[in-house]
Amino acid sequence: MSPLAEISSSYAPRFAEFAFEPAFTAAVDQHVAELRERLGVGGPELHPRPPHPEDLADYALGFMDALTEIDWREPVGHDYAVCRLTAISWLVRRHDLIPEPREPGD
Structure with a gap:
């Protein structure tokens, strides 16, 4: 799975929090x-x-590598990493950056 697809599948569900977490929405926007x-x-x-x-994708890989190096674990709330990963996911969704899988023979 591509890093953008991996991040999107994990962090796109957090978009639902925008409706009731204005501080999170503002942080992701930043x-x-x-x-x-x-x-x-x-x-x-x-x-x-x-x-x-x-x-x-290159940026996302480097960011995820840095998180692995510091043994980061996703918190219950929102920290810098959650905001950054959600922002990456938002850019992916907004600009449709994950291509649809190709059918065999295409």
Whole structure:
């Protein structure tokens, strides 16, 4: 499974928390903005460009590796890592960055 698919399957369910956790929503929004800047897709446009899937996947792999190194475990609430992983998932969903599986012979 690709890192983007793995993160999305784990953290997209947290989008439901946006309805009743405004602080979490704001934190994820800030992480999305930081990721756009880091990946060079931020800017003054009304509709920012989508990140390149390879760039976001490379970032996600590095972030997950760093979490493994510090033996991070997902908390009950929201910490920096949960917000960042949810932001990655949001970008994936918003820009449809996970391609549909191909049928054999395509």
